[in-house]
Amino acid sequence: MKRVVIIGGGIAGLSAAWSLREHCPGAPFEIVLLERNDRFGGNIRTERSDGFLIEGGPDCFLSEKPWAMELSRRLGLADKFLPTNDKNRKTFVLSGGSLHVLPEGVILMIPTKILPLATSSLISWPGKARMAMELFIPKKKDSKDESLGDFVRRRLGKEALDKIAEPLVAGVHAGDPETMSVRASFPKFVQLEEESGSLIRGMVRKMASMHKAKKSAPSPTGEQKQRVTMFMTLKDGLSELIDTLSARLSKMENTVLRKGAPVSSLEKKDGRYTVRLEGGEAIDADAVIVAAPAWAASNLLKGVDGALSEKLLTIPYVSTATVSIAFKKKDVKHPLNGFGFVVPKVEKRRIMAATWTSVKFAHRAPDDSVLIRCFVGGSKNAELVGLDDAAMVRMVREELGDIMGIKAEPLLARVFRFKSSMPQYTIGHEERIGWIDERVASINGLYLTGSAYHGIGISDSIRYSESVAKKILHQFQK
Ligand SMILES: Cc1cc2nc3c(=O)[nH]c(=O)nc-3n(C[C@H](O)[C@H](O)[C@H](O)COP(=O)(O)OP(=O)(O)OC[C@H]3O[C@@H](n4cnc5c(N)ncnc54)[C@H](O)[C@@H]3O)c2cc1C
Structure with a gap:
C-alpha cells in the first residue's frame, strides 16, 4: 500500500491529510502525520481559564478568503461560527500618546x-x-x-x-x-x-x-442567514477546528496521527523516501508533505536537495508573543468602544497592538470582566519575546497603564510565545516562491505546504494544502 507522510500537525498538515481523505475516501493509501509537539495545531492554540476563552495565536479567519469557513462547514462546525460584535467595529490608532479612531x-x-x-x-x-x-x-x-x-x-x-x-x-x-x-x-x-x-x-x-x-442576491435561507462579518471565528475557539480535524482523521482507516514525533531528516533513494525521527525510527514513504515552517523544512531537506534547502532559508521569519490579560470591568475606565488599537512605530512603545477581545467577540469573558490581548515583538521589538513571563506581563501592564489608563491588578495574565513563526514575504518573494515551486515540482513525491509560501493566514494555508493533496492524488493515479 502506498504511504504519504505529512511532517507537521498545524492547520496546513491537518488540512492536507483531511483533503487527501475527503477527495478519495476509500483510496488504498496510508497517511502518517508526524507532529513534533505534544499537541496538534501549531500556532493555533485555545485555552480556557476561570470563564475566559483565550486564543494564544490566531483568533479569527478572514471571511473574504473562504477556505477556512468552507472546511469548517464540511466538518459540521457551521453552527459554531461566531461573527464579530459589529456595533463596536472601530479600530483605534495611538498617535501623539492618545488613541484616535481610524476614520x-x-x-x-x-x-x-x-x-x-x-x-x-x-x-x-x-x-x-x-x-x-x-x-x-x-x-x-x-x-x-x-x-x-x-x-x-x-x-x-x-x-x-x-x-x-x-x-x-x-x-x-x-x-x-x-x-x-x-x-x-x-x-x-x-x-x-x-x-x-x-x-x-x-x-x-x-x-x-x-x-x-x-x-x-436572493434572500438568504436557513444557514445562509447567519451573519458573516469580515473576521469570523468559532464560538469555542479556533482549536475546535484542530480538535475536530484530528479526531475525525484519527478514526479513519489507514490514517495515523502521531504527536511527540519530531522528524530529523529525509532521504530519497530509488524513488522512495525515508523519513527519520529524532529517536532513530525510520518510516518509508511514496510521498512526503513537509508542512513545517520553511526554516524547519530547509533543515529536513538538506539530504534531498541542497539548493532547495538553501533557498528555503531565505524566507525570513519573525518572533512574536501574545499576552492575554483580564480585568474587572469596573476597573477599566476606558469605554472599550472598538476592537482595539494599533501602535505606529513612531510612537516608540513596547507593544504592537492590542485587541479588546471580549468586545470583538462574544463568549470570551464573564460579563463583569474584560479580556485584552497585546501583541509583542515582531520586526519592531524582536528582543522583547525573550522576556520571561513575569517581566513581559509587567511590561504589558505598564503599556496599558500609559495608553489606556488601566492601573488595576489583573484577574489573570497568560503569555504565549511564537518563536520564528511568522513568515515575512519580503521584496522578491514571488520570484523566490516561483523558484521553490519549480524545484519541488521536479522532485517526484515531494510537496511543501504552510504559511511560508502562498498566503500567511489560516485560510490561505488550507487552500494551498488542498491543492497539494490534489497533486498527490494525481501522482498516485498515474
Ligand atoms: C500570534 C499569531 C497570530 C495569528 N493570527 C492569525 C489570525 O488571526 N488569522 C489567521 O488567519 N492567521 C493568523 N496567524 C497566522 C496563522 O497562525 C498561520 O497562517 C497558520 O497557523 C500556519 O499554519 P501552518 O500549519 O502552516 O504552521 P504552524 O502552525 O507553524 O504548524 C507547523 C507545525 O509543524 C511542526 N513541526 C515543525 N518541525 C517539525 C518536525 N521536524 N517534525 C514534526 N513536526 C514539526 C510544528 O510543531 C507545528 O505544529 C497568526 C500567527 C501568529 C503567530
Missing part, C-alpha cells in the same frame, strides 16, 4: 469616505490632502516589485504610511513595511492600481459592485 471607511489603509477622513483627528490637514491626491497620481509604469513602504508613500503619502499602513501591517504580519513585498503581501492593492489607476477609485468601485450584488 470610518478606511479599508486596509485606503480611504473610501470623505467626511470621516476630513473630520479625523488622526491625520493632519496636509496628510489628508496628500491622501486625497492619490486619485490623481498616475499608476506605476513597470511591474517590478516594491516594498509596501514605497508603495504607500508613493500613492497615499508618508503620514498614511506612518499612522495607518505601518501599524496595521505590524498588527497583522508583525512585519516591516520597508522590507515587505507589496506584490506578495497585498496583491489586491497592486491589482487595484493596475486596473483602476487609483486605490481609492478602485476600492470605491469594488464596494459599489459588492453592494449591488448583495442587493440583487
Whole structure:
C-alpha cells in the first residue's frame, strides 16, 4: 500500500491529510502525520481559564478568503461560527500618546469616505490632502516589485504610511513595511492600481459592485442567514477546528496521527523516501508533505536537495508573543468602544497592538470582566519575546497603564510565545516562491505546504494544502 507522510500537525498538515481523505475516501493509501509537539495545531492554540476563552495565536479567519469557513462547514462546525460584535467595529490608532479612531471607511489603509477622513483627528490637514491626491497620481509604469513602504508613500503619502499602513501591517504580519513585498503581501492593492489607476477609485468601485450584488442576491435561507462579518471565528475557539480535524482523521482507516514525533531528516533513494525521527525510527514513504515552517523544512531537506534547502532559508521569519490579560470591568475606565488599537512605530512603545477581545467577540469573558490581548515583538521589538513571563506581563501592564489608563491588578495574565513563526514575504518573494515551486515540482513525491509560501493566514494555508493533496492524488493515479 502506498504511504504519504505529512511532517507537521498545524492547520496546513491537518488540512492536507483531511483533503487527501475527503477527495478519495476509500483510496488504498496510508497517511502518517508526524507532529513534533505534544499537541496538534501549531500556532493555533485555545485555552480556557476561570470563564475566559483565550486564543494564544490566531483568533479569527478572514471571511473574504473562504477556505477556512468552507472546511469548517464540511466538518459540521457551521453552527459554531461566531461573527464579530459589529456595533463596536472601530479600530483605534495611538498617535501623539492618545488613541484616535481610524476614520470610518478606511479599508486596509485606503480611504473610501470623505467626511470621516476630513473630520479625523488622526491625520493632519496636509496628510489628508496628500491622501486625497492619490486619485490623481498616475499608476506605476513597470511591474517590478516594491516594498509596501514605497508603495504607500508613493500613492497615499508618508503620514498614511506612518499612522495607518505601518501599524496595521505590524498588527497583522508583525512585519516591516520597508522590507515587505507589496506584490506578495497585498496583491489586491497592486491589482487595484493596475486596473483602476487609483486605490481609492478602485476600492470605491469594488464596494459599489459588492453592494449591488448583495442587493440583487436572493434572500438568504436557513444557514445562509447567519451573519458573516469580515473576521469570523468559532464560538469555542479556533482549536475546535484542530480538535475536530484530528479526531475525525484519527478514526479513519489507514490514517495515523502521531504527536511527540519530531522528524530529523529525509532521504530519497530509488524513488522512495525515508523519513527519520529524532529517536532513530525510520518510516518509508511514496510521498512526503513537509508542512513545517520553511526554516524547519530547509533543515529536513538538506539530504534531498541542497539548493532547495538553501533557498528555503531565505524566507525570513519573525518572533512574536501574545499576552492575554483580564480585568474587572469596573476597573477599566476606558469605554472599550472598538476592537482595539494599533501602535505606529513612531510612537516608540513596547507593544504592537492590542485587541479588546471580549468586545470583538462574544463568549470570551464573564460579563463583569474584560479580556485584552497585546501583541509583542515582531520586526519592531524582536528582543522583547525573550522576556520571561513575569517581566513581559509587567511590561504589558505598564503599556496599558500609559495608553489606556488601566492601573488595576489583573484577574489573570497568560503569555504565549511564537518563536520564528511568522513568515515575512519580503521584496522578491514571488520570484523566490516561483523558484521553490519549480524545484519541488521536479522532485517526484515531494510537496511543501504552510504559511511560508502562498498566503500567511489560516485560510490561505488550507487552500494551498488542498491543492497539494490534489497533486498527490494525481501522482498516485498515474
Ligand atoms: C500570534 C499569531 C497570530 C495569528 N493570527 C492569525 C489570525 O488571526 N488569522 C489567521 O488567519 N492567521 C493568523 N496567524 C497566522 C496563522 O497562525 C498561520 O497562517 C497558520 O497557523 C500556519 O499554519 P501552518 O500549519 O502552516 O504552521 P504552524 O502552525 O507553524 O504548524 C507547523 C507545525 O509543524 C511542526 N513541526 C515543525 N518541525 C517539525 C518536525 N521536524 N517534525 C514534526 N513536526 C514539526 C510544528 O510543531 C507545528 O505544529 C497568526 C500567527 C501568529 C503567530
